[in-house]
Amino acid sequence: MKLRRSMMFIPGDNAGMLSNSYIYKPDSVMFDLEDAVSLTEKDSARLLVFNTLKANLYTGIETVVRINGVETPFWEQDLDMAVRGGVEVIRLPKTENVSEVREIEKKLEIIEKNCGRNVGETKIIAAIESAIGVVNSVAIAACTPRMVAIALAGFDYLVDMQTSRSSGSEPELFYARAAVLHAARAAKIDAFDVAYGDVNDEEGFLREVKIAKNLGFNGKSLIHPRQIELLHKAYAPPKEAVDHAEKVIQAAKDAREKGLGVVSLDGKMIDPPVIHEAERVLLLAQNS
Numbered sequence: 001m002k003l004r005r006s007m008m009f010i011p012g013d014n015a016g017m018l019s020n021s022y023i024y025k026p027d028s029v030m031f032d033l034e035d036a037v038s039l040t041e042k043d044s045a046r047l048l049v050f051n052t053l054k055a056n057l058y059t060g061i062e063t064v065v066r067i068n069g070v071e072t073p074f075w076e077q078d079l080d081m082a083v084r085g086g087v088e089v090i091r092l093p094k095t096e097n098v099s100e101v102r103e104i105e106k107k108l109e110i111i112e113k114n115c116g117r118n119v120g121e122t123k124i125i126a127a128i129e130s131a132i133g134v135v136n137s138v139a140i141a142a143c144t145p146r147m148v149a150i151a152l153a154g155f156d157y158l159v160d161m162q163t164s165r166s167s168g169s170e171p172e173l174f175y176a177r178a179a180v181l182h183a184a185r186a187a188k189i190d191a192f193d194v195a196y197g198d199v200n201d202e203e204g205f206l207r208e209v210k211i212a213k214n215l216g217f218n219g220k221s222l223i224h225p226r227q228i229e230l231l232h233k234a235y236a237p238p239k240e241a242v243d244h245a246e247k248v249i250q251a252a253k254d255a256r257e258k259g260l261g262v263v264s265l266d267g268k269m270i271d272p273p274v275i276h277e278a279e280r281v282l283l284l285a286q287n288s
C-alpha cells in the first residue's frame with residue numbers, strides 16, 4: 001500500500017526548485033513539462049528534468065513527470081527523457097479517451113525495452129481536464145495495469161465547462177469529483193483532487209481538503225510546499241481510529257496464529273476489507 005496524499009507540482013524549467021524540493025517531503029513530486037513551461041523553454045526544461053531524475057535526489061518520494069499531451073510535438077521526447085531518467089510515473093495531461101493512453105503505452109514499451117527497464121515498470125496517471133474526459137473516465141481508469149491513479153484537473157475542466165470556481169461547497173466541481181472518484185475506485189486505483197491556486201489562502205485550501213477527504217480522494221495535486229503539511233495533518237487519522245486499527249490488526253494476527261479462519265473483535269466479525277482499512281489508517285498515522 002502506497003500513500004498518495006500530496007503530489008506537488010514543480011515547474012520543469014525551475015532549476016532551483018528541482019534541486020531542493022525533496023526537503024518538503026511530499027508523497028510524490030511532479031516535474032512539469034506542460035503548462036508551467038513556456039513553449040520556448042520546453043527543450044531546456046526536458047533536459048533539466050532528466051538531470052534531476054538522474055541525480056536521484058528524491059529517495060522515498062514518488063517521482064512523476066507531467067509530459068505534454070499527445071496532440072503536441074513534444075510528448076515523445078518528453079516520454080523518452082523521463083523513462084531514460086528513471087521516472088516512476090508519467091502524468092498524462094488533458095486525457096480524453098483510451099486511445100491516447102494506448103498511444104503512450106505503445107511508446108513506453110519501446111522506450112523501456114531500449115533502455116533496459118522492465119516492460120510495464122513505468123506507471124501512468126491520467127489527468128482528467130474536460131467534460132469528455134470525465135464522461136470517459138471509467139474506461140480510462142481501467143484501461144491498463146500501468147494506470148495507478150487518475151487526477152481531476154480543475155483549472156482546465158472549469159474552463160471547458162464554461163464556469164469558474166466559487167467558494168464554499170463548490171457545486172461546479174461536484175459531479176466531476178464524484179465521477180472521477182467512482183471511476184478510480186471501480187478500477188481499484190487512486191484518485192487525486194484538484195490543485196488549489198491561492199497559495200496564501202489557508203482557510204480556503206483546508207475547506208477544499210475536507211471536501212476531498214470526505215468524498216474519499218487519496219489526496220490532492222499541490223502547487224506550493226506550504227500546502228503539504230496542511231494536507232498531511234488534515235489526512236491524519238484521529239486517535240480513536242488509530243487505537244481501533246491497532247486492535248483489528250492484533251485480532252487478525254491472533255486469529256492467524258490460532259489457525260482460525262474467522263476473526264472477531266468485541267463480538268464483531270473482522271473481514272478482509274476491515275483489515276485493509278485498518279492497515280491504511282496505521283500507514284496514515286505513521287506518516288503524519
Ligand SMILES: CC(=O)SCCNC(=O)CCNC(=O)[C@H](O)C(C)(C)COP(=O)(O)OP(=O)(O)OC[C@H]1O[C@@H](n2cnc3c(N)ncnc32)[C@H](O)[C@@H]1OP(=O)(O)O
Pocket residue numbers: 008009010011017021032035036155156195199223224225
Ligand atoms: C493549472 C496548472 O497547470 S497548475 C500546475 C502548474 N503550475 C505549477 O507548477 C506552479 C507551481 N508553483 C509555483 O511555481 C510557485 O509556488 C508559485 C509561482 C505559485 C509561487 O511561487 P513563489 O512566489 O516563489 O512562492 P513563495 O515565495 O511563497 O515560495 C516560498 C519557497 O517555496 C518554494 N516553492 C514555491 N513553490 C514551489 C513548488 N511548487 N515546488 C518547489 N518549491 C516551491 C520557493 O522556491 C521558495 O523557496 P525559497 O524559500 O528556498 O526561496
Ligand SMILES: O=C([O-])CC(=O)C(=O)O
Pocket residue numbers: 035127129151152153154155156157194195221
Ligand atoms: O492537473 C492539475 O492538477 C492542474 C491542471 O493542469 C489543471 O487544473 O488544469
Ligand SMILES: [Mg+2]
Pocket residue numbers: 035093129153155156
Ligand atoms: Mg491543466
